[in-house]
Amino acid sequence: MADIDVPVLGDPAEREIPAIHPGAMAGSKPYVAQAVHQEPLGFAGELPEDWQAKALGRMGDLLGRYRSLQVFMDICVKCGACTDKCHYFIGTGDPKNMPVARQDLFRSVYRRYFTPAGRALGAIGLGSLVGAKEFTRELLDEWFNYFHQCSQCRRCSVFCPYGIDTAEVSMAARDVMNHIGMGHKYANEIIGKVHKIGNNLGLPAPALLDTLEGLEEDVKDETGQDVKFPIDVEGAEVLLVTPSADFFAEPHVLGLIGYAKVFHAAGISWTLSTKASEAGNFGMFIGNYEQMRKISMRIREAAQELKVKRIVFGECGHAWRVAYSFLNTLAGPWDFLDPRYPVPQHILEVTDGLIKKGGIKLDKSGNDGMVLTVHDSCNVARASRMGDCPGGQFTIPRDVIKASVPKFVDMHPDTTHEKTFCCGGGGGLLTDELLDLRVKGAKPRMEALKDVIDREGVTHMAAMCAICKAQFTKILPIYGYDREMVVSVHQLVSNSILLGNND
Amino acid sequence: MAYSVSGKSIEADEEGYLVDINQWNEELADLIAKDEGITMSPEHWEVVNFLREYYAEYQIAPAVRVLTKAIAKKMGPEKGSNKYLYELFPYGPGKQACKIAGLPKPTGCV
Numbered sequence: 297m298a299d300i301d302v303p304v305l306g307d308p309a310e311r312e313i314p315a316i317h318p319g320a321m322a323g324s325k326p327y328v329a330q331a332v333h334q335e336p337l338g339f340a341g342e343l344p345e346d347w348q349a350k351a352l353g354r355m356g357d358l359l360g361r362y363r364s365l366q367v368f369m370d371i372c373v374k375c376g377a378c379t380d381k382c383h384y385f386i387g388t389g390d391p392k393n394m395p396v397a398r399q400d401l402f403r404s405v406y407r408r409y410f411t412p413a414g415r416a417l418g419a420i421g422l423g424s425l426v427g428a429k430e431f432t433r434e435l436l437d438e439w440f441n442y443f444h445q446c447s448q449c450r451r452c453s454v455f456c457p458y459g460i461d462t463a464e465v466s467m468a469a470r471d472v473m474n475h476i477g478m479g480h481k482y483a484n485e486i487i488g489k490v491h492k493i494g495n496n497l498g499l500p501a502p503a504l505l506d507t508l509e510g511l512e513e514d515v516k517d518e519t520g521q522d523v524k525f526p527i528d529v530e531g532a533e534v535l536l537v538t539p540s541a542d543f544f545a546e547p548h549v550l551g552l553i554g555y556a557k558v559f560h561a562a563g564i565s566w567t568l569s570t571k572a573s574e575a576g577n578f579g580m581f582i583g584n585y586e587q588m589r590k591i592s593m594r595i596r597e598a599a600q601e602l603k604v605k606r607i608v609f610g611e612c613g614h615a616w617r618v619a620y621s622f623l624n625t626l627a628g629p630w631d632f633l634d635p636r637y638p639v640p641q642h643i644l645e646v647t648d649g650l651i652k653k654g655g656i657k658l659d660k661s662g663n664d665g666m667v668l669t670v671h672d673s674c675n676v677a678r679a680s681r682m683g684d685c686p687g688g689q690f691t692i693p694r695d696v697i698k699a700s701v702p703k704f705v706d707m708h709p710d711t712t713h714e715k716t717f718c719c720g721g722g723g724g725l726l727t728d729e730l731l732d733l734r735v736k737g738a739k740p741r742m743e744a745l746k747d748v749i750d751r752e753g754v755t756h757m758a759a760m761c762a763i764c765k766a767q768f769t770k771i772l773p774i775y776g777y778d779r780e781m782v783v784s785v786h787q788l789v790s791n792s793i794l795l796g797n798n799d
Numbered sequence: 800m801a802y803s804v805s806g807k808s809i810e811a812d813e814e815g816y817l818v819d820i821n822q823w824n825e826e827l828a829d830l831i832a833k834d835e836g837i838t839m840s841p842e843h844w845e846v847v848n849f850l851r852e853y854y855a856e857y858q859i860a861p862a863v864r865v866l867t868k869a870i871a872k873k874m875g876p877e878k879g880s881n882k883y884l885y886e887l888f889p890y891g892p893g894k895q896a897c898k899i900a901g902l903p904k905p906t907g908c909v
Contacts, residue, residue: 327813486906496907503857510865541908544862545893546881548908576908612908726908728814728894762908770891779885 300732302774303387303739305746308708313380317389324733325441329479336488337587340477347476348431352409354475358468365468368460369406378452383717384445387736392442395452395462401439402465404429440478443469445733447723449674454714467583474582482727483578490591495540495574504573507543515553521795523560532567535599537575538610539762547784548765551611554786557793558647561656572598575615581724592626605634608641611784613673613761616642620680645682647789648692651699662792663701667754670697672716673761693785697758700788705752711744721767738771758785802830816904823901832899843887845873850900860897860905
């Protein structure tokens with residue numbers, strides 16, 4: 297880690313637009329997927345000689361399929377409002393990490409091959425007059441590098457007067473690259489494991505059962521209560537679909553213990569599923585509808601096989617985006633579920649409802665000495681909602697945290713709610729070879745966190761997404777903070793919930 | 800990439816995880832550890848051996864919590880913590896210890 301140049305943290309209220317460092321991140325790229333990761337997903341194993349024709353063919357498909365992509369290509373007026381809004385630009389100063397420049401990698405190819413002016417002028421070498429570029433191998437390599445420096449967090453789109461969504465452009469570019477055999481190893485290896493084993497981690501059913509048994513013992517030792525972690529229980533009311541990191545990593549697992557305690561205390565029967573032992577859906581990160589659908593269908597099949605009445609999602613940012621925004625079209629209709637509950641529901645909605653109706657009781661002294669802030673996850677904040685009124689995705693997590701801890705403080709308003717910054721590891725970038733980028737991309741969040749640590753004595757930051765939790769666990773020590781500062785929201789519930797005598 | 804042990808070349812992926820886990824041996828573990836800046840102590844070996852035993856049974860590395868509990872049982876409760884494991888394997892007990900134990904890298908949001 298000695299080669300990582302850790303950014304100096306400034307004041308979030310006076311954040312400066314960084315000086316430009318052209319090419320600063322030109323060498324940053326993830327590992328290219330090999331045929332063994334590509335082919336099981338139906339993608340080309342390696343780049344063929346006629347890659348350009350194949351790539352343009354796929355671009356044409358996508359432009360026809362997604363009206364939004366076509367509009368985003370045509371509508372940008374280069375006003376510059378997005379330029380300083382990306383955490384990767386703020387952290388690296390590389391001008392190609394300005395959202396408009398990132399889009400232009402795709403747009404320049406679009407203009408060259410899909411617009412009359414670009415086609416005519418491009419043919420006589422004057423494409424640059426209309427922002428058109430030849431789709432060369434060099435440009436393809438730039439696509440690979442810089443479309444894997446976008447975490448698809450959509451912060452830039454909040455500030456774009458036309459609402460251009462760079463995430464959708466990144467997704468389209470990654471889909472084109474997968475199609476021609478230039479996939480992202482981390483994402484595609486993981487998707488392969490979902491199909492083969494059932495989850496991103498590759499945790500086989502016997503290991504999952506052993507882990508859950510261990511958790512039952514731990515909670516029994518700690519509380520004296522028989523809190524269960526049921527799996528594949530037919531006829532349970534709730535199917536809980538949660539990221540597999542919740543079974544494996546810290547602090548994720550402390551959140552899982554929290555969900556189990558909530559169901560236990562409220563008397564709700566629930567089950568996990570070995571088939572749908574993963575909430576995450578990396579099909580979205582690679583922009584591939586077919587993969588996204590295939591991964592979602594596991595949840596439908598599990599729900600039908602287990603005859604549950606409700607589906608609840610655990611703390612996972614992009615899973616909630618897929619669930620909240622797309623699940624009905626991907627894997628619906630859900631007419632076999634209980635219509636009195638939202639389909640699907642977020643665990644924070646369940647817990648918040650129970651707290652407000654007295655279905656569970658919390659004692660804040662369980663979190664004595666802790667001063668909390670919260671990191672709004674990008675996909676929860678900007679691509680979904682919770683509850684039944686606008687902004688519920690901001691108020692509900694805060695209400696649950698405030699009910700669990702003695703003191704809560706929000707970070708600088710330019711870094712929360714719909715303006716939240718990505719943790720730096722979203723969108724399929726949570727891989728070791730991109731650690732330098734991840735550290736730099738975390739700069740604006742770390743500035744805002746440092747600010748409330750210094751001013752308000754904040755001791756912990758709650759997160760509601762497995763990626764955010766893993767990212768902060770990794771990068772907090774690099775910035776000089778304790779890795780255990782990041783906690784699961786339901787870890788706080790777990791520490792404060794009263795079990796046993798709730799009547 | 801590849802490791803060279805006793806004149807034999809053992810293939811690994813870009814990050815140094817073994818391509819074929821059956822090629823692992825203790826000499827190789829020492830070499831991988833050295834590349835990672837770690838000198839193997841009896842405590843490191845306790846962790847590595849447990850990972851390999853667990854993997855042999857379940858085809859996956861143990862969850863962090865399963866590992867800390869097993870280490871507490873073997874080496875005393877004061878060593879059964881995430882913090883202690885990070886002292887042994889600073890890049891993270893999951894990934895770094897797996898690499899030294901010749902096991903595949905845990906993937907996903909971890």
